[in-house]
Amino acid sequence: MTRVDIYRGWCKRCGICIAFCPKHVLDADQGLFPTVTDPEQCSGCKLCEMRCPDFAIVVTKDEKGKARGKAKSGSATG
Amino acid sequence: MRETSHFVHKYLRSSKRFPHIWCAGCGIGIFMQALIRVIDRLGYSKDAVVMVSGIGCSSRLPVYVDFNTLHATHGRALTFATGVKLANPDLKVITIMGDGDAVSIGGNHLIHAARRNVEIASFIVNNHVYGMTGGQSSPTTAYGTKTTSAPYGNLEAAFDISGLVEAAGAAFVGRTTVYHTPLMERLVEKSLTKKGFSMVEVLAQCVTYSGRWLGLNSPVEMMAWQRDNSVTVEKAQDLTPDELAGKIVIGVLADRERPSYEDEYAKLTAEKLKV
Amino acid sequence: MKKERQEERPSQVLLQGNEACVKGALLAGCRFYAGYPITPATEVTEVMAKDMPGTGGAFIQMEDEIASMGAVIGASLAGVKSMTATSGPGFSLMQEHIGYACMAEGPCVIVDVMRAGPSTGLPTQPSQGDVMQARWGTHGDHSIVVLCPSSVYEFFDLTIQAFNLSERYRTPVILLADEIVGHMREGVVLPSAKDIELENRPRPTVPPEWHIPYGDPGTGVPPMPAFGDGYRYHVTGLHHDVRGYPTTRKDEVEALMRRLFSKISNDLDRLQWFDSYYTEDAVMTVIAYGCVARAGMQAVREARAKGLKVGLVKLQVLWPFMRRTITTILDSSEKVLVPEMNVGHISREVKRVNRGNCDVLTLNKIDGTPITPGEILETLEEAYP
Ligand SMILES: Cc1ncc(C[n+]2csc(CCOP(=O)(O)OP(=O)(O)O)c2C)c(N)n1
Ligand code: SF4
Ligand code: SF4
Ligand code: SF4
Ligand SMILES: [Mg+2]
Numbered sequence: 001m002t003r004v005d006i007y008r009g010w011c012k013r014c015g016i017c018i019a020f021c022p023k024h025v026l027d028a029d030q031g032l033f034p035t036v037t038d039p040e041q042c043s044g045c046k047l048c049e050m051r052c053p054d055f056a057i058v059v060t061k062d063e064k065g066k067a068r069g070k071a072k073s074g075s076a077t078g
Numbered sequence: 079m080r081e082t083s084h085f086v087h088k089y090l091r092s093s094k095r096f097p098h099i100w101c102a103g104c105g106i107g108i109f110m111q112a113l114i115r116v117i118d119r120l121g122y123s124k125d126a127v128v129m130v131s132g133i134g135c136s137s138r139l140p141v142y143v144d145f146n147t148l149h150a151t152h153g154r155a156l157t158f159a160t161g162v163k164l165a166n167p168d169l170k171v172i173t174i175m176g177d178g179d180a181v182s183i184g185g186n187h188l189i190h191a192a193r194r195n196v197e198i199a200s201f202i203v204n205n206h207v208y209g210m211t212g213g214q215s216s217p218t219t220a221y222g223t224k225t226t227s228a229p230y231g232n233l234e235a236a237f238d239i240s241g242l243v244e245a246a247g248a249a250f251v252g253r254t255t256v257y258h259t260p261l262m263e264r265l266v267e268k269s270l271t272k273k274g275f276s277m278v279e280v281l282a283q284c285v286t287y288s289g290r291w292l293g294l295n296s297p298v299e300m301m302a303w304q305r306d307n308s309v310t311v312e313k314a315q316d317l318t319p320d321e322l323a324g325k326i327v328i329g330v331l332a333d334r335e336r337p338s339y340e341d342e343y344a345k346l347t348a349e350k351l352k353v
Numbered sequence: 354m355k356k357e358r359q360e361e362r363p364s365q366v367l368l369q370g371n372e373a374c375v376k377g378a379l380l381a382g383c384r385f386y387a388g389y390p391i392t393p394a395t396e397v398t399e400v401m402a403k404d405m406p407g408t409g410g411a412f413i414q415m416e417d418e419i420a421s422m423g424a425v426i427g428a429s430l431a432g433v434k435s436m437t438a439t440s441g442p443g444f445s446l447m448q449e450h451i452g453y454a455c456m457a458e459g460p461c462v463i464v465d466v467m468r469a470g471p472s473t474g475l476p477t478q479p480s481q482g483d484v485m486q487a488r489w490g491t492h493g494d495h496s497i498v499v500l501c502p503s504s505v506y507e508f509f510d511l512t513i514q515a516f517n518l519s520e521r522y523r524t525p526v527i528l529l530a531d532e533i534v535g536h537m538r539e540g541v542v543l544p545s546a547k548d549i550e551l552e553n554r555p556r557p558t559v560p561p562e563w564h565i566p567y568g569d570p571g572t573g574v575p576p577m578p579a580f581g582d583g584y585r586y587h588v589t590g591l592h593h594d595v596r597g598y599p600t601t602r603k604d605e606v607e608a609l610m611r612r613l614f615s616k617i618s619n620d621l622d623r624l625q626w627f628d629s630y631y632t633e634d635a636v637m638t639v640i641a642y643g644c645v646a647r648a649g650m651q652a653v654r655e656a657r658a659k660g661l662k663v664g665l666v667k668l669q670v671l672w673p674f675m676r677r678t679i680t681t682i683l684d685s686s687e688k689v690l691v692p693e694m695n696v697g698h699i700s701r702e703v704k705r706v707n708r709g710n711c712d713v714l715t716l717n718k719i720d721g722t723p724i725t726p727g728e729i730l731e732t733l734e735e736a737y738p
Contacts, residue, residue: 010097012101012102013102014297016298047259050108050259052108053104053111054098055084055107055111091587124585125582128581130427141587141589141599147588148580148587148589149587149591150423150453151423154419154423154450157415157419157427160387160413160420160424161425162428164411164424165431165432165433168581186416186420187420190415343411343412346406347406347407349406350406351407
């Protein structure tokens with residue numbers, strides 16, 4: 001499974017990552033920060049990372065295709 | 079210790095404050111990431127890259143990246159870049175300009191750089207507006223659009239930047255939007271590796287000014303607009319002019335081999351030094 | 354073998370002023386030239402186009418003077434001594450970038466072969482109307498170095514010195530010639546390359562991690578690496594901190610401005626460049642520069658022949674204004690005469706530093722014709738104390 005990390009410190013809550021994730025993996029939390037709601041669906045396409053204007057998302061693909069636990073979300077800051 | 083880190087950190091200046099100055103959802107940052115990603119992929123040494131910009135929101139980009147960076151004057155990035163490249167042809171010279179920067183005040187330099195064919199990879203972030211000065215019309219603002227300097231609607235026709243640069247003779251011309259990230263990266267790579275002058279027009283949302291005029295109120299709406307109004311060069315070939323009206327044609331628009339000024343000049347120098 | 358020996362021995366050559374300028378530039382190590390044709394400076398561009406390729410340096414004809422000046426700064430930052438040449442209209446276009454070169458501290462040389470203005474003016478006729486523009490043409494407070502030749506040899510020599518000063522202070526240096534000096538031909542004996550002393554911009558002596566791009570090493574002039582040397586830094590026309598990053602902090606802005614001024618003003622002793630003739634016993638002194646100094650010389654000789662105790666001081670540095678030199682003259686003369694082909698750019702400065710003990714007379718001409726020795730002589734005779 002792929003891991004999606006969001007650096008809240010740099011995120012400006014523009015919503016781009018949420019809106020254009022082809023798999024609807026992300027959603028806004030109450031503070032409008034993106035959060036991973038459906039990690040199982042993530043294809044690792046990295047479009048959210050590439051389209052984030054603030055370099056606030058990192059998608060890490062697990063090389064061996066093994067699960068790496070629940071994707072980190074809102075708590076991560078950078 | 080964190081297990082993950084964004085690859086861009088290798089290229090960001092640690093002494094600069096982040097997040098950067100651009101508004102939330104501004105397209106410039108998306109382009110910036112694509113540019114850095116391609117530079118990383120191509121394995122350029124940071125010391126060999128010189129990034130030159132003009133003045134404007136887009137031109138604020140170089141200050142954030144750990145290359146040799148030159149924040150020049152409004153409209154004149156290509157002139158400084160020409161001097162850098164001719165003084166040291168081993169350097170990889172890149173320019174970042176805004177639409178007002180490159181096509182209005184710097185329009186003359188743009189067409190001559192394309193004609194002259196000094197090897198510069200240039201990127202024009204086209205947000206159809208003067209972002210930095212607060213939303214005035216630019217030479218790419220659509221006819222009829224209300225702006226802060228055209229409160230009754232823009233009376234002028236817009237420039238087709240790519241068409242202009244292609245006609246002026248650039249070795250490579252491409253157009254993309256920031257929505258089309260994979261295409262953007264392909265075009266950036268082609269541009270950086272092209273012999274001679276190349277230009278990629280990057281359509282990007284200015285969420286604070288131009289979005290509002292189009293009735294698009296968020297970066298998401300603006301990027302959806304980019305998605306819904308673009309057609310690839312390949313598809314465009316099968317469309318009638320009527321069907322193409324109002325569409326953004328994206329992809330490689332020109333790719334040709336032309337001797338660069340430096341190569342021609344090097345031949346001349348070699349001859350003179352022999353004598 | 355024989356041929357080589359001949360070349361080594363300096364011999365007299367007949368040169369046009371604009372050609373002599375190119376010879377000086379190339380000997381000074383200029384290896385980048387960008388220009389745009391304009392009378393009466395065009396020959397500088399043409400001779401550069403011909404001679405630069407043989408040195409291994411780069412020549413380019415740009416699309417206008419704004420572009421020429423931009424390219425010159427770019428080349429300078431890439432580590433190459435660079436130059437452009439123009440006349441009034443082009444000099445006006447260059448002003449924004451001259452300010453940029455001051456701010457970003459990119460050494461370069463700008464030659465302005467003056468013609469009469471304003472506007473398109475009198476393209477083929479001489480003038481000294483750009484003296485104040487050279488000082489204050491670009492916006493904002495800044496310091497600038499401006500040199501002024503009055504002969505073909507001086508044009509050659511001061512071009513070399515312009516490069517030396519630009520490298521020493523990391524600043525643009527303007528060479529204000531005029532149509533007469535640019536176009537006249539004189540026989541000159543050029544020194545051989547080994548006899549010319551050259552200065553080069555200070556380079557960092559510490560590794561990149563320790564280098565502070567806009568720090569003050571004590572001289573006011575930060576060492577300057579070239580793009581590509583491994584010292585990656587940011588260059589901007591915005592006010593910047595010592596690392597080169599934009600700032601609006603009062604303390605940082607002030608420190609930058611102070612340093613930009615003091616790196617030159619602290620060195621004024623070394624910038625008093627003038628020639629004086631018959632001044633020991635002179636009760637009346639002509640202060641002149643450029644082509645007018647030639648007429649001044651002739652007038653002074655004729656006046657001496659008539660028994661008048663008059664002298665001439667020919668200025669080679671116009672800016673920073675040589676207050677020290679001028680006050681000495683004002684103290685020792687009863688009267689000074691400042692003939693100029695403008696409405697009084699330098700005489701205004703002379704009056705400014707005069708402490709009231711000297712009569713400052715002016716002779717101004719703005720009709721596109723040179724001031725003649727006869728006109729100066731007439732004024733000397735009339736006003737002689
Ligand atoms: C000679 C000059 N004229 C005007 C300006 C003011 N100015 C700064 S940025 C800008 C326009 C920026 O628009 P654009 O190039 O499209 O860049 P954007 O901010 O949209 O990225 C203007 C007019 C200037 N800095 N210099
Ligand atoms: S795209 Fe980036 S800045 Fe925008 S909401 Fe997502 S993480 Fe935040
Ligand atoms: S990597 Fe792709 S699928 Fe996964 S969250 Fe990002 S955009 Fe969605
Ligand atoms: S004003 Fe427009 S172009 Fe400038 S940072 Fe904001 S969104 Fe981007
Ligand atoms: Mg713009």
